Amino acid sequence: MTAFGTLKKIAISVLALVLGGGVALADTITVGGKNFTEQLIIAEITSQLLAKKGYAVTKKDGMGTKIVRAALENGEVDVYWEYTGTSLIVFNKVTERLSPEATYERVRQLDGEKGLIWLAPSRANNTYAMTVRKGNPKTDGLKTVSDLAAAYKSGTSIVMGTTAEFPKREDGLVGLQKTYGFEVARADVKPMDLGLAYKALGNGDLDVIASQATDGLIAAMDLTVLSDDKGFFPNYALTPVVRKQVLDAHPDLKPTLEAVSSRLDDAVMQKLNGEVEVEKKSVEQVATGFLAGAQF
Incomplete structure (x- = not known):
């Protein structure tokens, strides 16, 4: 210069x-x-x-x-x-x-x-999406988040994978449990990297994951997104x-x-x-x- x-x-x-x-x-x-x-x-x-x-x-x-x-x-x-x-x-x-x-x-x-x-x-x-895999007896009959809540309330142990933030957020598990009237046992919540959660869901270590609607792995793994039938998750x-x-x-x-x-x-x-x-x-x-x- x-x-x-x-x-x-x-x-x-x-x-x-x-x-x-x-x-x-x-x-x-x-x-x-x-x-x-x-x-x-x-x-x-x-x-x-x-x-x-x-x-x-x-x-x-x-x-x-x-x-x-x-x-x-x-x-x-x-x-x-x-x-x-x-x-x-x-x-x-x-x-x-x-x-x-x-x-x-x-x-x-x-x-x-x-x-x-x-x-x-x-x-x-990119709203939250409660996502399950096909071929899992614990979740095969579930179509909505209300169905998931009913399963938890019946005492079924459904292991949920989440990001580190999701269990603590009002727009996450905290508010979801209030809206749908259920509670996940602490031992059944597994915070982890979302990429690892998809792998764990696929190999059977998890039963449901709190994914995100724009995730590429939902279609790639042929997963099922449960309908948020009470409209809890915001835009x-x-x-x-x-x-x-x-x-x-x-x-x-x-x-x-x-x-x-x-x-x-x-x-x-x-x-x-x-x-x-x-x-x-x-x-x-x-x-x-x-x-x-x-x-x-």
């Missing part, structure tokens, strides 16, 4: 510091993500796309839900993809039943007051969320990220997840293929 170029860069930085009220916003965007396949994929898609748009990108994925949210709030993360139902219940403590549209509007309003901007949601609804639209301060400084992030969300639905996410979980492609390969196919 020439001396003139260096001076110009310094001048721009000083101007940003002055106009920003003491906070200089660099062109580096920190992309956050949670610790399961879908989130690893969407964080990598976001990172690759922003890099293609000329940003320096730092990726911090593999985090728990509450950790990545805290990182967004305190400025350690600039953007990550959250689920509408998670924000509604876990972060904003709203317990009333809302339509998908009303859920989005409520979290957009409540989080907006905290300086977190929800962009346009995708059509990918979980996968949506980019950006800190207002960052979005104000980089308004082009909105159309860039919304171009991604407009291309995502359940079928697309099942396909992307399946490429990693079933075809054993790397997250980086899957993200690159998606961006190439979508012609960003």
Whole structure:
């Protein structure tokens, strides 16, 4: 870089510091993500796309839900993809039943007051799904979550695999048990990585798992999703969320990220997840293929 170029860069930085009220916003965007396949994929898609748009990108994925949210709030993360139902219940403590549209509007309003901007949601609804395998005498007759609850209440020992978070969440096992009126014995709840849970379900070590509706392994393993007949699980639209301060400084992030969300639905996410979980492609390969196919 020439001396003139260096001076110009310094001048721009000083101007940003002055106009920003003491906070200089660099062109580096920190992309956050949670610790399961879908989130690893969407964080990598976001990172690759922003890099293609000329940003320096730092990726911090593999985090728990509450950790990545805290990182967004305190400025350690600039953007990550959250689920509408998670924000509604876990972060904003709203317990009333809302339509998908009303859920989005409520979290957009409540989080907006905290300086977190929800962009346009995708059509990918990664809601929880109670999933069983075929050929298991304990669960073969079950069609609904009410049937599952009745089996637990009858004393049947049905071993449930979950993520580490699910047993503690109001939009997870805590609320599910309240709504359907059953209780799973502590010994019958097995928290583990979701990928391992699918393997354990397939080999008979588990009887039911709390999966996610866009998981690629549901179709690949020919599993059965029990109907949530009481409509307990809220809508979980996968949506980019950006800190207002960052979005104000980089308004082009909105159309860039919304171009991604407009291309995502359940079928697309099942396909992307399946490429990693079933075809054993790397997250980086899957993200690159998606961006190439979508012609960003």
